[in-house]
Amino acid sequence: MPDASPALRFSNVGKTFPLYETPGQRALDAFGFYRLVPRALRPQFPSFDALADISFSVSKGERVGVIGRNGAGKTSLLKLVTDNFKPSRGTIERNGTVHSLMQTGIGFSNEMTGRENIHAALAYNGLPESEMLRVVDEIIDFCELGDHLDQPLKTYSLGMGSRLQFAVATAVDPDILIIDEILGAGDVYFTHKSAARMKGFVERGATMLIVSHSMQQILEFCDRVIWLDRGRLVMDGPALEVIDAYEVYLERLSRLGISSEDPQSRFEPPASSDEMKTRLGDGRHVYRWPGKKGVKIDSLSLENELGPTNKFRPGEPLKVGLSIVAEEDGDYICRYVITLWTAAGRRVGRIENDVDRFTLVAGERRSIRFETPAQVLTRGRYFVSFSVYDVDKHGSAAAQEARYDVLAHALDFEVVPPGGDDDFLIRHPLQVSLARPARH
Amino acid sequence: MTLARKVGDFLLAPWQLVFRHRAILTTTSLIELRMMYAGSVLGLAWVILAPLLLLAIYTLTYAYIFQVRVPGLTTADYIAHVSAGLIAFLSFAGALAGGSVSVIRNKQMLTSTVFPPELLPVRAVIVTLPPLLVGGLVIALGAMLYGSADTSVLALPVVMLLQFMFTCGIVWVLALVTLVLRDIQHLIQYLVIILLIVTPIGYVLEMVPPRLALLTYLNPLAYFVLSYQEILVRGALPTGKLATAMVLSSILSFSGGFWLFQRAKLAFYDYA
Known part of the structure; x- marks a missing residue:
């Protein structure tokens, strides 16, 4: 129940x-x-x-x-x-x-051996004696300390020490x-x-x-x-949504020259996630990081071979489009970077062009399309981030100052296999050639 | 009825805490002892060795080098007298020093949900018990062989338990107060010296001028020291006023100290 x-x-x-x-x-x-x-x-x-x-x-x-x-x-x-x-x-x-993993290091002594430290720390974590043996073995296994196990903790490297602490702290249930x-x-x-x-x-x-x-x-x-x-709850919601808003806030802070580590800064955090969102020309609300004046992304699109969609079958073509609008007249050299993310925040891949040279007058648009003939993604939900950078004619480095526009996780789509589960990392493109049976 | 109940709760509360957490308290006290001697060649053997060494040094100094003679006491009795006072005093002084900083030095334990911070001062007292227990055993044997002690030594564990209770109570309060008044940790060492002077360890009570004897009676540690001496030197049980004062101060300190700690802890943890 x-x-x-x-x-x-x-x-x-x-x-x-x-x-x-x-x-x-x-x-x-x-x-x-x-x-x-x-x-x-x-x-x-x-x-x-x-x-x-x-x-x-x-x-x-x-x-x-x-x-x-x-x-x-x-x-x-x-x-x-x-x-x-x-x-x-x-x-x-x-x-x-309630169990807290804040107190790493409780029960740890530099003079005691790794094994003694495990016992001591587990005791402080309230592990009953009856479970001790099983858990100790499991921790020893996890830490892979080998011969160091019966050496004093002070002989351990920093990494070995923290491994031990982590393993012990997470041994409870x-x-x-x-x-x-x-x-x-x-x-x-x-x-x-x-x-x-x-x-x-x-x-x-x-x-x-x-x-x-x-x-x-x-x-x-x-x-x-x-x-x-500063002690107040700013936002409470789905992980990606709040993190996107938070990152926009941090970017705006740094744009204003305020260190994000300075808690005294008077730049107020938003009252809702909507405040951190910007409306694009195509009506989408996106998390836009501040960038320098020049060009801005104005619309986004996602298509398969039949047209706009946010559901794909594995192996289908994936067409990502963006259009930018100029804020002022100029000759531009741009690089567009498109990043794919899993819902768990892992970067799947990155698509970018070399350089794009063009001239626009203020208000004029330019469309860009990236196409992959067959994406290799498997079942899951994916997010797409877009950025536009100003690059020099050699196409080199985009510092923060060179950023025209960044839209974090602006699009999302799902990949749904037609039948059955697939829990692979990627779906590898494949051509099968079968040798003809030899004739006798 | 309700009053009786309240008094009962007041008296039992610290015992319930100790009993409920007896397993973790025992294990962590052992760990604490092991930590104190970790890395040394003899390790935990120091728990037994240290008090023996101490008693040997004092015996040698007082009885054979200074050749102190106290009227009415044989040399063996005098050694028992000094040693009995010494182990009680050292255990108490160690507990004051370790106990007063027990919470502040382990403030990361305040985020622990398994080990109640109330046990930190208790643990600090427990780790000072081995010298008392080991020393007590050795003196009891010596006093029975060479001095005047007899079956009276069976009362020793009771007095030790009372001293444990008394010390816990004091240390509970000190540990909390030290959180806001860090000066306590510096003050303690001088307090301990004063305590050493006003406790009849090297001298006997009869040597104290009557006007100053009051000072001894105001010092609760003296009740325990006098009781140990009664048992080990005179082969008698502490009786009458002495026993009453000792029992009452122990119970009051143990339950009162715990009550104070419980009442004030949340206000004080913030300062850790």
Whole structure:
């Protein structure tokens, strides 16, 4: 029977920290001394809202990413879920056991061996003795530490250490898992291995709340994203949608010369995702990154051999069209880059031309078509991003300054095989030649 | 009825916490001990070796080098007197030092949902117990062979348990206060020296001028030290006022300290 009650619910949650001038004031306030002072004489401390009026709820099995700039309140939010920190306002309900992967390094000692560290850290993760043996073996297997296992941790390389920590932290099986920036441990090989381990949580139906600076990771694991900025909830919606809006916001910030890491910047985040969207000439609403004046994309199209569509069969031709409009008269040299993405945020491929030289007067249009005779995609939903760059006559490098236009995930389409499943990565084009039977 | 119930809850609450988490508490305390000695050649053997070494040094210094003689005590009794006071004091001082920083040094544990931060101070006290237990055992054996102790030593575990309770209570409060008043960690070492002076370890209570004896009675650690000495030096059980004061201060400290910690923890964790 499906359980309708949410795994986690924040209702109007706020967290405020007073900003004391001295540790002495902090101590006096903590001990309640100021409450004894008449209200009129009581010192007023400025306060800082780490979180303000946050409401959302997470259903069981849902995986939610939390994004935002530094100081947005992401870690504060995760801390509140652990129940050791109390919200200043509002309520938090939890349904099920919470486990947090914020505290990597708990129970770890440099002098103890890898094996001792595994035991110690697992004990702190509350793993019962009866499961210890099985899990320890599994971790040893995962980490591939070999002979180092019985050496002190201090002899480990950074990568080996973080592998061990990751493996130990993810050895438990909670209902609600909160993760703070721990997926980036180790080299590419282990990043993949770690991702596979994370998928395990997904398959077991764990509810997850993930903070990461890697949008790729968020897209890979989360269906939904919450965007925080300076303690406020800016947007809460489908992962790709929110991330696209967030990236447009970051790009606009950097266009204004504001460091995206500066939490004090006064450029207000949008009230809704619509505010981050731009309407194209063909009526589409897209996430447009700011670019320099020159040409802008005005319309997009997607066709198979029969005409416009957003459903393709494997092996069908894929025709991508865009038209650009000039904002001012000029001789232009442009490069168009079209990128294909999976719904999980993985880049599938990139199509680009060499250079396109043309002259346009303001308001004039130019159409460009890219055609692949037979796409090699398999079942799934795909997104298409478009960019137009200004290049010099040698066709070299497009810095950010050279960007005319970028539309992130502006089109999407599905590839549906006519019958049966195919779970291949690509569908390879193929010509079969059969030798004629030899005549006797 | 409700009042009785409230009092019962108040007294039992810390025991429930310790009992419910006994497995993780035992394992992590062992890990903590192992960490303290990790990388050393002798490893965990130091847990036993350290108190033995200490007792040997003090015995040698007081009885054979300084040749201290206290009227009414044989040399063996005097050694028992000093050692008994010493192990109680060292365990307590170690717990104050380690316990006061137990939460602040492990603030990453505050994000843990498995290991309740309430256990951090308890763990800090537990890791100071081996010297007390090992030392107590050695002194008990020595005092039975060469001194005046007899079956009275059977009361030692009770006094040790009471000292554990007393210390936990103090450390719970100190650990929280240290979160906002970091000065505590610097202050503790001087507090410990004062404690060493006002506790009858190297001297006997009869040597203290009556006007200053009050100071000893205001020092709860003295109740435990005097009780150990009663058991190990005189072969008697602590009775009357001494036993009452010890039992009451232990229970009050244990349950009161825990109550305070529970009431104030969420307000204080924010400062970690």
